[in-house]
Amino acid sequence: MKVLKFGGTSVGSASRMKDVAKLICDGQQKIVVLSAMSGTTNTLVEIADYLYKKNPVSASEVINTLEHKYQAVIDELYSKDATKKQAADTLKTNFDLLRSFTKNDFFTLFEEKTILAQGELMSTAMVNLYLLEQGVKSALLPALDYMRIDKNNEPDAAFIREHIKKELAKLPKDTVIYITQGYICRNAYNEIDNLQRGGSDYTASLVGAAVKADEIQIWTDIDGMHNNDPRVVENTKPVANLHFEEAAEMAYFGAKILHPTCILPAKLEGIPVRLLDTMNPKAAGTLISNQLTKHKIEAVAAKDNITAIKIKSGRMLLAYGFLRKVFECFENYKTPIDMITTSEVGVSVTIDNTKNIEEIVNELKKFGTVTVENDMVIICVVGDMDSMNVGFQAKIVGALKEIPIRMISYGGSNYNVSFLVRKEDKKAALQALSQTLFN
Numbered sequence: 001m002k003v004l005k006f007g008g009t010s011v012g013s014a015s016r017m018k019d020v021a022k023l024i025c026d027g028q029q030k031i032v033v034l035s036a037m038s039g040t041t042n043t044l045v046e047i048a049d050y051l052y053k054k055n056p057v058s059a060s061e062v063i064n065t066l067e068h069k070y071q072a073v074i075d076e077l078y079s080k081d082a083t084k085k086q087a088a089d090t091l092k093t094n095f096d097l098l099r100s101f102t103k104n105d106f107f108t109l110f111e112e113k114t115i116l117a118q119g120e121l122m123s124t125a126m127v128n129l130y131l132l133e134q135g136v137k138s139a140l141l142p143a144l145d146y147m148r149i150d151k152n153n154e155p156d157a158a159f160i161r162e163h164i165k166k167e168l169a170k171l172p173k174d175t176v177i178y179i180t181q182g183y184i185c186r187n188a189y190n191e192i193d194n195l196q197r198g199g200s201d202y203t204a205s206l207v208g209a210a211v212k213a214d215e216i217q218i219w220t221d222i223d224g225m226h227n228n229d230p231r232v233v234e235n236t237k238p239v240a241n242l243h244f245e246e247a248a249e250m251a252y253f254g255a256k257i258l259h260p261t262c263i264l265p266a267k268l269e270g271i272p273v274r275l276l277d278t279m280n281p282k283a284a285g286t287l288i289s290n291q292l293t294k295h296k297i298e299a300v301a302a303k304d305n306i307t308a309i310k311i312k313s314g315r316m317l318l319a320y321g322f323l324r325k326v327f328e329c330f331e332n333y334k335t336p337i338d339m340i341t342t343s344e345v346g347v348s349v350t351i352d353n354t355k356n357i358e359e360i361v362n363e364l365k366k367f368g369t370v371t372v373e374n375d376m377v378i379i380c381v382v383g384d385m386d387s388m389n390v391g392f393q394a395k396i397v398g399a400l401k402e403i404p405i406r407m408i409s410y411g412g413s414n415y416n417v418s419f420l421v422r423k424e425d426k427k428a429a430l431q432a433l434s435q436t437l438f439n
């Protein structure tokens with residue numbers, strides 16, 4: 001069985017939903033993961049924001065506008081009045097729920113997460129109804145009944161595997177298309193939660209791993225993973241093949257086409273992931289698998305909003321235990337470190353989660369002089385970076401000869417070289433790398 005995920009743009013209008021239906025109806029049984037219609041999750045975030053700010057009037061206005069948009073989609077999507085009514089009745093429960101929060105005095109993270117879940121609940125209900133109207137044997141596979149994260153907000157793979165099988169078994173045997181929600185899940189306390197923004201890709205990979213799919217397909221609005229960020233650099237090209245590790249580095253270091261952690265479940269089960277374009281379904285896209293293209297630099301990505309922290313200590317010289325103490329500060333505040341460089345007199349690390357930066361810096365000051373730099377960007381070059389590929393590093397560093405580089409990291413994996421640069425140098429750095437490495 002294949003698992004196919006369609007992102008927000010791919011289900012962003014009635015006609016796009018019809019296109020998706022055409023793409024998935026080839027008679028083969030499959031699980032289809034859908035995002036919310038594009039823009040919806042942002043709108044739900046806006047609604048929650050107004051409610052946090054105790055402004056139910058503005059929240060209601062945004063809810064009304066969103067509802068009108070959905071009513072128009074219903075009118076266009078279905079041909080039968082009975083189906084239109086059924087869709088309107090279904091969505092009314094979602095909008096009634098949203099409105100109920102404007103009447104409460106309190107608003108917490110729990111209510112916010114329930115609000116954020118409505119987008120995927122609506123898009124899946126709509127596409128499922130459309131397929132049924134078209135006479136397709138389609139059924140909803142409710143993500144809230146099988147997708148779960150644990151106390152550390154990590155997916156609970158055993159739970160997911162067990163419960164998705166149970167939920168699939170409950171549905172009619174002749175079901176051809178199982179439609180499920182991306183992004184949403186329950187947490188360890190059985191509350192509605194989510195896999196973070198962009199998390200529908202993660203759902204697809206987790207579902208694929210749970211059912212041991214033959215292939216996971218991520219359908220989006222571009223013809224595969226490009227060799228540089230198409231939002232910043234012109235003339236980027238799709239990469240035909242990527243190794244799991246290369247794709248994971250790209251996703252983690254900012255290639256928005258994939259959720260940062262979504263490659264891991266597929267990699268663990270050895271399930272190939274194909275990135276495909278809904279607007280151009282014949283395009284080859286990108287195949288992510290265990291296959292490494294040797295001696296090749298594949299692509300470049302950039303991760304924004306990075307903070308660099310330098311801890312300098314005369315006492316680090318010949319000392320042991322210094323790095324442990326430094327890393328413990330980050331561990332105590334559950335703050336992951338992205339890049340590290342060390343010398344005899346100090347260590348520089350980067351983080352992207354600055355929620356606890358004040359506390360971390362205060363603790364670090366016990367061990368040395370601490371400097372913090374905000375607005376930095378990690379530039380990550382991905383490919384076969386085996387040290388025997390002599391000259392690769394020289395070529396990459398050479399491309400950046402005009403750019404001030406704050407940190408360089410190489411040798412942590414065989415698949416990347418990373419640089420820390422200032423935000424204002426990001427575009428020039430990405431362009432220079434594309435020019436030297438791919439043109």
Ligand code: ADP
Binds near residue numbers: 009219227258
């Ligand atoms: P979806 O809504 O389908 O999940 P996303 O907007 O999350 O789609 O991801 C697709 C977008 O990722 C593309 O439109 C593109 O602008 C952006 N993107 C950033 N880096 C890359 C890259 N290296 N290759 C392809 N797309 C990229």
Ligand code: ASP
Binds near residue numbers: 199201
């Ligand atoms: N709808 C969610 C978001 O916009 C999840 C996703 O699209 O992947 O972040």
Ligand code: MG
Binds near residue numbers: 201257258259
């Ligand atoms: Mg996405």
